[in-house]
Amino acid sequence: MLLFACLACNNQESVMYPEPASLAVPATYTYLALGDSYTIGESVTTESRWTYFLANYLRQAGVDLATPTTIARTGWTTAELQAAIRQSNDTTTYDLVTLLIGVNNQYRGQPLETYRTEFRELLQTAVQFAAGKPGHVLVLSIPDWGVTPFAEGQNRSKITEEINAFNAVAKEECDLAQIIFVDITPVSRKASQDNSYVAPDNLHFSGKMYAEWAALAFPLAQKIFD
Secondary structure, X not given: OOOOHHHHHHOOOXXXXXXXXXXXXXXXXXXXXXEOHHHXXXXXXXXXXHXXXXXXXXXXXXXXXXXXXXXXXXXXXXXXXXXXXXXXXXXXXXXXEEEEOOHXXXXXXXXXXXXXXXXXXXXXXXXXXXXXXXXXXXXXXXXOHHHOHHHOOOOHHHHHHHHHHHHHHHHHHHHHHOOEXXXXXXXXXXXXXXXXXXXXXOOOEOHHHHHHHHHHHHHHHHHHOO
C-alpha cells in the first residue's frame, strides 16, 4: 500500500500542470516545485501549500516571482517523480527549484541506498532545471508523518528513526552537491502536541504547518534573489 494512496483520489494532479490563468502571476522570476503529496498540499487548498506561502513571502520581500509550476503527486517515490519529470518533457529553466521527496520510499520500506541513488539523480535533475546553478535549488527534509493521528497503533519510534535516516542521506547528498538543505522535520513534530497542524484527513499537515515550513525556507530562498 502506498502512503496516502487511499487519499489520492481526493487530489489527482496531472503529471505537470500550469496553474489556472486566474491564479497566474506574470513575473520576472520563475519557480518549479518538485515532490509528492506535501508539495501539492493534499487535503488543503492550493493557496495553503507551503510552496505558495514561500512564493508569497518572496513577493512580499520584493521578488517579482511567478506562481509556482508543480510536478508532484500523492504517493510518488523518488523513482516515480523522476519518471514523471521525464514524461513531462519540460526543458524550461527556472530561477528557483524546490524538492521535497522520500516519504513514500520510507513507507514502502525501500533501502536507503536505493533512495540515495535515486535522490542523487533527482538533485542533478533539479540543478538542470535551475540552469545548472546548485545554489538555486532548495531541498526540504521529509516531515515525520509518525506524529499524525493516522500513525496511531503503528510503531511511531520506528517511523521517526527511519525518517531520520532518510533525511541524513538527503542532507549528505545535498552537501556533496552544494545544494541548500532546509530541515523542517523538527517543526513537523509539533503536530504531536497540536492538532491544528494536522489536515482534516488526519495524515497530512495543515496550512498552518505549511506556513511554518515556508518561513524556514524563505530566508534561504531570498538570498538567491539578492
